[in-house]
Amino acid sequence: MLSHVVITAVSYLVVREITLGWLFINIWHNAQYLLFVWAMNVRRFRGGVDPRRPFLSRLCQPGQAWRYALVCLALSSGFYFALGQATGRMSWDVLPFVLVCHQTVNFHHYIVDAVIWRSRAQRA
Secondary structure (H helix, E strand, O other): OHHHHHHHHHHHHHOOOHHHHHHHHHHHHHHHHHHHHHHHHHHHOOOOOOOOOHHHHHHOOOOOHHHHHHHHHHHHHHHHHHHHHHHHOOOOOOHHHHHHHHHHHHHHHHHHHHHHHHHHHHHO
């Protein structure tokens, strides 16, 4: 909680440009979220690498947080670079595709949240 209060205070009270403050909070929230998902998956794959999910289970082993973060960064950078290329040549026939991609990424966040919180409630 303290880190959230500090980041929010810095973003809105210290950073003069509101867009940069919002971006700072957004990056912080995304980093917290990825760390939380990684920690949940570490517990999920604590028995070792799962042959049914070798890529994810290998990334979600203790001590692999940096590798997990780098893979997330690489995959998202590639996705948004490709999306930016499509946006750079924006035409009306590409716009629906770009909007669907953005909404899919945003909606995915809520689906993953629901799965995490439901599975956690069922174990309790």
